[in-house]
Amino acid sequence: MPSNYPGFKYSTDRETFSSAKAKALESLLIEKGIITGDTVNKILSYFETEMGPFNGAKIVAKAWVDPDFKNLLLEDCNAACEQMDFPEGMSGAEGEHMRIVENTPEVHNVIVCTLCSCYPWPTLGLPPYWFKDPTFRARVVREPRQVLSEFGVQLEESVQIKVWDSSAQIRWWVLPMRPAGTEGMSEAQLANLLTPEAMMGVATVKV
Amino acid sequence: MFTQFEHFAATSLMGSPGEAPPRQDGHLQFEREWEKLAFGVAIALSKQGYFEWEDFRQTLIETIHHWEATHDLTDPEWDYYQCWLTALEKLTIGTGLIQTEELEAHMIQLLDCKSEPQE
Numbered sequence: 001m002p003s004n005y006p007g008f009k010y011s012t013d014r015e016t017f018s019s020a021k022a023k024a025l026e027s028l029l030i031e032k033g034i035i036t037g038d039t040v041n042k043i044l045s046y047f048e049t050e051m052g053p054f055n056g057a058k059i060v061a062k063a064w065v066d067p068d069f070k071n072l073l074l075e076d077c078n079a080a081c082e083q084m085d086f087p088e089g090m091s092g093a094e095g096e097h098m099r100i101v102e103n104t105p106e107v108h109n110v111i112v113c114t115l116c117s118c119y120p121w122p123t124l125g126l127p128p129y130w131f132k133d134p135t136f137r138a139r140v141v142r143e144p145r146q147v148l149s150e151f152g153v154q155l156e157e158s159v160q161i162k163v164w165d166s167s168a169q170i171r172w173w174v175l176p177m178r179p180a181g182t183e184g185m186s187e188a189q190l191a192n193l194l195t196p197e198a199m200m201g202v203a204t205v206k207v
Numbered sequence: 208m209f210t211q212f213e214h215f216a217a218t219s220l221m222g223s224p225g226e227a228p229p230r231q232d233g234h235l236q237f238e239r240e241w242e243k244l245a246f247g248v249a250i251a252l253s254k255q256g257y258f259e260w261e262d263f264r265q266t267l268i269e270t271i272h273h274w275e276a277t278h279d280l281t282d283p284e285w286d287y288y289q290c291w292l293t294a295l296e297k298l299t300i301g302t303g304l305i306q307t308e309e310l311e312a313h314m315i316q317l318l319d320c321k322s323e324p325q326e
Contacts, residue, residue, distance in 0.1 A: 014289070015239070016318065017314075017318070018239075018241055018288075018289060018292055019239070019240070019241040020314045020317040020318050021241075021292060021296065021310075021314055022241035022242075022244040022245045022248075022292055023241065023244065023317055024310055024313035024314045024316075024317055025244070025245075025248060025295065025296065025299060025305065025310065026244050026248055027313065028305050028309060028310065028313055029248065029252070029299075029304065029305070032304070032305075034252070034255070034257070034304065035248065035251050035252070035255075039247065039248075039251045040243065040244055040246075040247030040248060040251065041247070043213060043246075043247040043250050043251055043254075044243055044246070044247055046211065046213045047213065047217070047234070047235050048234070050211075052234055053234070121214065121218065125230075125234060126217065126227075126228075126230045126234065126235065128230065
C-alpha cells in the first residue's frame with residue numbers, strides 16, 4: 001500500500017503533520033509506560049481548575065458580601081485565602097505573602113512588577129504579557145493616570161492613584177469597588193463580573 | 208509558593224513575551240488539540256524526572272531563537288506551539304525516551320489512517 005506520508009516537509013500540511021507528531025509522541029510514551037492516558041488531562045485540569053483568576057474572583061466576591069471576611073482579607077490576605085476551599089499551597093506557604101489593597105471612591109490602586117515571580121499567581125492566574133513590559137512599569141510609575149486612561153479607566157482628578165510595586169516578599173493585588181446595581185446578586189454572580197485586569201487595577205468592574 | 212511543579216514550570220516561562228505561552232484572561236490559551244498534548248506531555252515528563260525543566264526551557268528558547276534567526280519577525284507563520292513541539296521532540300529523542308525511527312513509523316501510521324479525525 002502506498003503511503004500518504006509525504007516526508008518531513010512542513011509545506012505539505014503543517015497542521016496535519018504537527019497533530020500527528022504530538023499524538024505519536026504521546027501514544028509512544030503511553031505504550032512505553034512512561035505516562036498514562038490521562039496524564040495530559042490531569043496536567044491541563046490543574047491549570048484550568050486549580051489556578052486562575054477565578055480564585056481571586058471568588059475571594060473578592062466574598063469580601064463584597066461579608067464585611068468580616070473583607071476585614072480579614074485586608075488585614076491578612078493569606079489567612080483569608082486559607083478560609084476558602086482552595087487546594088493545598090494556594091495561600092503561599094513559603095513566606096511569600098500576598099497583600100490586597102482596596103479601591104475606594106478616593107483611592108485607586110494599581111499593581112506593577114518587573115519579575116514574573118512577583119505576580120499573585122494563585123489568585124490571578126498567569127500574568128498577561130504586557131504586565132512584564134519594562135515600558136509599562138516605568139510609565140505606570142511616572143504617569144499612572146495617563147496609562148490608566150489608555151486602559152479605558154478614566155478617573156476624576158480628585159481620585160488619588162497609588163502604584164504598588166510587588167517584590168518577592170509581597171505580592172500585591174487589588175480589591176476593586178463593587179459596582180452599583182449588583183445589590184441582589186449572589187456571590188457566584190458577583191465573581192463572574194471580575195476580571196484579572198480589575199484585580200490588577202487596570203480596569204474597573206462593570207455590570 | 209511553588210508547591211506544585213506545574214505552577215513552577217509555567218511561571219519559569221514568563222521571562223519574556225516570546226518565551227511565554229499564549230494566554231487569555233489569565234488562562235492558558237490553546238487553539239488546537241495537539242497544543243494541549245505537547246504542553247501536557249512536556250510538563251509530565253519533566254515532572255517525572257525524565258529531563259530537567261530548565262533543559263526544556265533552554266531547548267524551547269533555542270528553538271525560538273533559531274526560528275527568529277531564519278524568519279522575518281513579522282512572518283505570519285510564527286507559531287509558538289510549533290516551537291514547543293519541536294523542543295519536545297528534540298528532548299524526547301535526545302534523552303533516548305523515543306527513537307527517531309519509531310516516531311517516524313508511528314507518524315506514518317497516523318497520517319495514513321484516514322479514519323482518524325483531524326484536529
